[in-house]
Amino acid sequence: MYSTAYLDLPPLETAGGEVRLPGSKSISNRVLLLAALSEGTTEVHDLLASDDTRVMLDGLRAIGCAVDESGGSTVRITGLGRSAPRSPAKLFLGNAGTAMRPLTAALTLLGGEFELSGVPRMHERPIGDLVDALRQLGCRIDYLGNEGFPPLRIAHADGLPPLALQAPIRVRGDVSSQFLTALLMALPLVAQTQDVVIEVVGELISKPYIHITLALLARFGIDVRHEQWQRFTIPAGSRYRSPGSIHVEADASSASYFIALGALAAPASNHNGIKILGVGLDSIQGDIRFVEAARAMGAQITGGPNWLRIERGAWPLKAIDLDCNHIPDAAMTLAAMALYAEGTTVLRNIASWRVKETDRLAAMAIELRKLGATVDEGADFLRVTPPADAAAWRAASIHTYDDHRVAMCFSLAAFNPARLPVRIEDPKCVAKTFPQYFEALFSVAQTAVRHIPVLCIDGPTASGKGTLAAAVAERLGYGLLDSGVLYRATALAATRAGLAISPGNEGAIADLARTLPVRFEGGSIWLGDSDVSEAIRTEEAGMNASSVSALPAVRQALVALQHGFQRLPGLVADGRDMGTVIFPAAPLKVYLTASAACRAERRYKQLISKGISANIDDLRADLEARDARDQSRAVAPLKPAQDALVLDNSLLTIDEAVSQVIAWWQERQPFAPGAQG
Ligand SMILES: Nc1ncnc2c1ncn2[C@@H]1O[C@H](COP(=O)(O)OP(=O)(O)O)[C@@H](O)[C@H]1O
Ligand SMILES: Nc1ccn([C@@H]2O[C@H](COP(=O)(O)OP(=O)(O)O)[C@@H](O)[C@H]2O)c(=O)n1
Numbered sequence: 001m002y003s004t005a006y007l008d009l010p011p012l013e014t015a016g017g018e019v020r021l022p023g024s025k026s027i028s029n030r031v032l033l034l035a036a037l038s039e040g041t042t043e044v045h046d047l048l049a050s051d052d053t054r055v056m057l058d059g060l061r062a063i064g065c066a067v068d069e070s071g072g073s074t075v076r077i078t079g080l081g082r083s084a085p086r087s088p089a090k091l092f093l094g095n096a097g098t099a100m101r102p103l104t105a106a107l108t109l110l111g112g113e114f115e116l117s118g119v120p121r122m123h124e125r126p127i128g129d130l131v132d133a134l135r136q137l138g139c140r141i142d143y144l145g146n147e148g149f150p151p152l153r154i155a156h157a158d159g160l161p162p163l164a165l166q167a168p169i170r171v172r173g174d175v176s177s178q179f180l181t182a183l184l185m186a187l188p189l190v191a192q193t194q195d196v197v198i199e200v201v202g203e204l205i206s207k208p209y210i211h212i213t214l215a216l217l218a219r220f221g222i223d224v225r226h227e228q229w230q231r232f233t234i235p236a237g238s239r240y241r242s243p244g245s246i247h248v249e250a251d252a253s254s255a256s257y258f259i260a261l262g263a264l265a266a267p268a269s270n271h272n273g274i275k276i277l278g279v280g281l282d283s284i285q286g287d288i289r290f291v292e293a294a295r296a297m298g299a300q301i302t303g304g305p306n307w308l309r310i311e312r313g314a315w316p317l318k319a320i321d322l323d324c325n326h327i328p329d330a331a332m333t334l335a336a337m338a339l340y341a342e343g344t345t346v347l348r349n350i351a352s353w354r355v356k357e358t359d360r361l362a363a364m365a366i367e368l369r370k371l372g373a374t375v376d377e378g379a380d381f382l383r384v385t386p387p388a389d390a391a392a393w394r395a396a397s398i399h400t401y402d403d404h405r406v407a408m409c410f411s412l413a414a415f416n417p418a419r420l421p422v423r424i425e426d427p428k429c430v431a432k433t434f435p436q437y438f439e440a441l442f443s444v445a446q447t448a449v450r451h452i453p454v455l456c457i458d459g460p461t462a463s464g465k466g467t468l469a470a471a472v473a474e475r476l477g478y479g480l481l482d483s484g485v486l487y488r489a490t491a492l493a494a495t496r497a498g499l500a501i502s503p504g505n506e507g508a509i510a511d512l513a514r515t516l517p518v519r520f521e522g523g524s525i526w527l528g529d530s531d532v533s534e535a536i537r538t539e540e541a542g543m544n545a546s547s548v549s550a551l552p553a554v555r556q557a558l559v560a561l562q563h564g565f566q567r568l569p570g571l572v573a574d575g576r577d578m579g580t581v582i583f584p585a586a587p588l589k590v591y592l593t594a595s596a597a598c599r600a601e602r603r604y605k606q607l608i609s610k611g612i613s614a615n616i617d618d619l620r621a622d623l624e625a626r627d628a629r630d631q632s633r634a635v636a637p638l639k640p641a642q643d644a645l646v647l648d649n650s651l652l653t654i655d656e657a658v659s660q661v662i663a664w665w666q667e668r669q670p671f672a673p674g675a676q677g
Contacts, residue, residue, distance in 0.1 A: 001435045004477040006397065007427040008669065009411055010451045010569060011419035015261045016271025017444040021278045023048035023073075023248035024285060025433050026212055029056045029098040031246055032077060033106060033185060034220040036065045039081035040242035045074045046278065047248050051431055052096035055118075059091040059103055063114070079242060080110070087112025088157065093150075095119045100150060101130055101178040105186035108139045111160040115144065117151035124149065130179040133171040137163045165196055168231070174202035180232075181213045188222045188238040198232040205352075208286020208326065215284040219243050250278025252285035254434050255308065256333040257408045259290060261444070262310025263299035264317060264340045265415050268446055273300075273311035280305045290330035296320050297337055297345075319343035328352050329405060335364050336409040338384035339373060339416070351380035357432075358401035367406065370396035371413055371422075393418035395670035399425050404432040411441055419451065423671050427477070442568040449563075450585065453478075453570040455665060456578035459592035460627045460638060461542070462599035462606075464649055464657065468592060469574035471658045476572070476665070481565040483575030483582070484545065486558050488536035489518045489527050491544035501547045510553035516561065539607075539614075539622060546626045549576070552635040576630055579641035587668050590661055591640035594650040596624055 028048040033056070035042035047053060057075070061067050064086030066078035085107065093099045095118060104127065107114045117123070128148030131141050140155040169187070171179050180200060187196045204210065207229055214224050221241035225233045255276050262274035281291065281303040291301050291308070298314025319341040324331035331347055338345035353360035365377035372387035372394045387393045393416045400407040407430050414422045430437040455478070457469045466482055473480040490513045491501060497512060499505045519526040524533045535541065548554055555577075562582050565571055573582065579589030594602070600620035607614040630638035640646055645664060649657045 001431060002427040002438050002477040004427060004475060006423050006425045007438060007477050007569060008453070009414040009422045009424060010447055010453060011416065011421055012414040012445045013266060013447045013451075014268040015265035015274055015445045016268030018275045018277060019258055019440050019444050021250035021254045021258070021276060021440070022046075022050070022434055022436070023278070024251035024254075025050060025052055026098060026209060026285070027216065027248050028053045029096065030102070030181070030185065030213060030216050031248055032056050032060060032075075033102050034216060034240065035077035035242060035246075036060045036063075036079050037106060037185070037189065038079035038220055038240040038242040040244070041076055041078045042242040043074055043076050043245040045245065045247045046250070047073055047075050048251070048433070049073065050433055050435060051094055052098060055092065055094040055096050056099040056103075059093060059099060062086070062089045062091050063107065063112075079240070085110050085112050087114065089113075090115045090117070093118045093122065095122050097122075097125060097176075097178055100125075101127065101176075101182040102185050104130060104141070104152065104154070105134060105182035106189065108134050108141060108154050108156065109160065109186045109189045111156045112154070113157040114154045115151060116154070117144075122150055126175065127152070129172045129175055130182055133169055133179065133183060136169060137165065139163070163190055165190060165194060168197040168199040170199045170201050172202050173200035173204035175205075177204065177206035177209045180204070180210060184210070184213050184217060184224060184232060184234070187234050188217070188240060191234045191236060191238040194236045196234045198234075200230050200232075204229045206286075206328075211286065212284050219246060249283055249285065250276070251433060252279050252283050252287035252290065253329040253405075254408075254437075255279050256287065256290045256294075256330040257412065257437070257441075258444070259294045259299060259301065259308065259310050260333050260337050260412055261441075262301075263294055263297065263312055264337060264412065265312070265445065267312055273309055274444055276308040276310070278306060280307055287327050287330040290327050290333065293320065293322055293324075293327065293331070293334055294337070296322070297334070297341060317341040319345040321346040321348070323349045325349040332360060332364060332405050332409050333412075335368065335382055335384055336412040339368070339371065339386045339413060341386060344383055344385045346381060346383045348381045350382065357403040358406070360403065360406070363399075363401050363403065363406055364409070367396070367398050367410060370394060370398065371416070390417040393420055395420040395422070397423040397425060397671040400427075400429050402426065402429050404430045404434065404437075408434065408437055411438070414445075420670060423669070438569070445568065447568065449566055452566050452568060454566055454578075454583040454586040455570070455572045455661070456583055456586045456589040456641070456644075457572065457574045457592055457661070458576055458578050458580070458589070458638070458640070458644070460599065460630065461623050462603040463592045463594045464602070464654065465574045465592050467654055468590075468649075468657050468661065469572045471654065472661050472665075473572040475658065475662055476570060478570035478572050479565060479567055481562060481571060481573040481575075481578075483558075483562055483573060483578065485525055485536065486513075486516065486518065486561060487545040487549040487554075488541050489525065489532060490516060490554060490558070491548040492532055492536055492541060493527060494548065495544065501544055503551065506551045506553045509548060509551060510557040513554050513557035516558075538612075539619070543622065543626065546629050550629060550633040550635075555635050576638045577636035579644050580639065581636045584641070588661075588665055589641045589644040590664070591644040591646045592657075593646065593648050596620060596627075598650045599623055
């Protein structure tokens with residue numbers, strides 16, 4: 001996940017390949033609760049790992065369910081079956097409506113004393129209609145804050161009171177379908193001896209979500225009958241039974257971004273478009289109908305039970321005029337696709353966008369305009385006309401309003417014909433449903449290497465390059481190339497192969513370097529099967545690296561390996577010749593220096609802190625010798641690139657050096673403050 005303040009997406013050109021999407025949030029949390037209410041153990045495969053499923057899992061543990069998360073995306077839940085939940089218990093449910101509402105209903109009918117709370121925003125999300133329905137039955141629920149909102153207490157310490165189950169239970173269906181879902185999942189607990197009937201008051205909204213609930217209830221042994229979506233009957237004798245194992249469908253709303261991608265990106269050679277794994281045309285999720293809308297805009301979509309394939313069809317895309325009531329979440333993606341359509345796209349009946357994570361209607365209008373689109377925002381519609389031509393596109397910094405869907409939608413703007421980058425602010429907001437969204441995007445999107453930014457940091461030993469490069473890479477969400485490691489590893493490989501590091505062995509060492517089995521894994525550096533993270537860091541290894549790096553054939557042999565690090569979304573490269581030889585076109589080259597005395601002292605402290613004894617005078621002599629060799633070698637000598645900015649950090653803290661480099665980087669971005677069009 002990218003936890004940076006912003007993520008700059010380079011201009012993207014093509015797309016192709018396979019992507020496996022995370023499990024649906026709606027399905028994940030329903031399945032977890034149903035498994036917890038069932039008898040027996042359920043293996044839940046492909047569970048979404050997200051903030052909202054996390055609070056549900058923690059909640060289930062708190063009430064005494066056995067939850068085994070040791071299997072990665074497969075979680076084993078041993079349900080309560082006939083045993084009572086652990087009580088009293090306090091459950092913190094974050095901002096997860098899919099946990100708060102159903103757990104309130106289920107815990108009420110299980111009996112016991114529970115307190116349910118969440119983040120401040122959760123305490124502004126209504127729950128009164130559900131509580132009213134449960135109180136009709138005779139249940140005791142108290143509001144601990146504002147009437148009608150969490151936090152709340154279920155006060156059944158003395159067990160479940162007698163319930164009034166004869167009359168139909170009435171619940172409003174026109175505010176949120178989650179209240180009905182909550183009752184549908186909880187009432188089977190008390191339907192042992194009689195039918196239990198729920199009557200919906202008002203027109204039921206979001207029927208597709210109720211469809212998901214019913215489909216999953218059936219998997220857990222409960223067959224609910226319904227008449228026109230207004231009257232639901234849970235038959236007498238209902239009892240939850242674990243299906244043993246269940247796969248969570250991938251999220252159909254998340255699929256919309258990749259469906260759009262396949263439709264709007266130029267196809268990558270040697271791929272047949274985008275293949276999405278985990279959700280298919282027969283999905284139980286309402287948002288699968290996004291497929292129809294995408295087809296209307298020109299996408300070619302085929303699919304099977306658990307997969308979809310998307311290829312670009314009509315190009316440019318065709319503008320549409322669509323009532324989006326049936327796909328409220330996925331419809332936002334259509335607004336992003338509209339940027340690539342010929343003509344004006346109108347999305348209608350989307351007033352519900354205003355009461356989601358943010359006012360999505362306003363947010364989409366504001367951000368689309370930043371890109372150069374013409375947008376009319378109505379009370380319940382959006383009319384989007386794309387920028388007239390490539391020159392009319394703007395490089396924008398997209399504000400994301402803590403709304404995962406805004407962030408994901410606007411990533412699609414990186415395919416703009418003007419080849420402008422797009423800045424996504426607060427990219428970690430995607431964690432709500434798709435923590436690895438950008439990683440997934442980069443795994444199927446491609447661009448010309450020249451579009452992938454590289455920031456070079458060269459300089460003499462112990463100037464702080466490695467420290468600075470790592471910090472800058474972290475701030476930008478970019479990859480890191482510590483090129484010194486490659487010379488250190490080559491020297492070590494040569495020594496281990498019994499080759500003296502001398503010009504006589506240049507060819508043999510270069511051969512080793514060309515196929516160097518070096519890997520960076522979880523903070524460690526591997527040479528073949530051996531973890532060499534420590535071995536390459538000794539001063540001797542550094543001197544050997546310096547010697548090996550003076551051999552021209554070795555330097556040449558390592559070029560391709562280094563170029564391979566230039567991957568999406570960008571790279572920070574640290575070394576001696578990053579700016580001069582390896583990445584000469586890099587938009588920012590920093591030449592980092594510090595006085596010899598200062599560098600010797602830093603290296604001294606660094607070694608001592610690692611428990612390695614050192615002598616400061618020897619260190620200084622060594623580093624001066626290394627500087628001299630690096631600067632005087634015939635090939636790629638250490639020197640600032642012509643267009644490098646020199647930074648002497650002798651008197652700077654690490655943070656000050658990082659801030660300076662980030663400031664230089666920002667100055668070069670088209671959407672830096674003041675440079676926004
Ligand atoms: N601006 C700075 N001020 C003080 N110490 C620094 C600064 N930059 C780096 N250091 C310290 O100097 C030591 C050497 O830095 P390192 O990044 O390993 O250098 P290089 O990669 O250039 O050889 C580290 O212990 C680091 O914490
Ligand atoms: N791009 C690079 C990186 C390192 N090197 C050499 O490899 C040695 C080890 O690199 P390093 O970056 O780990 O060294 P320090 O800066 O930590 O001393 C340096 O002394 C350089 O001689 C190089 O020649 N070119």
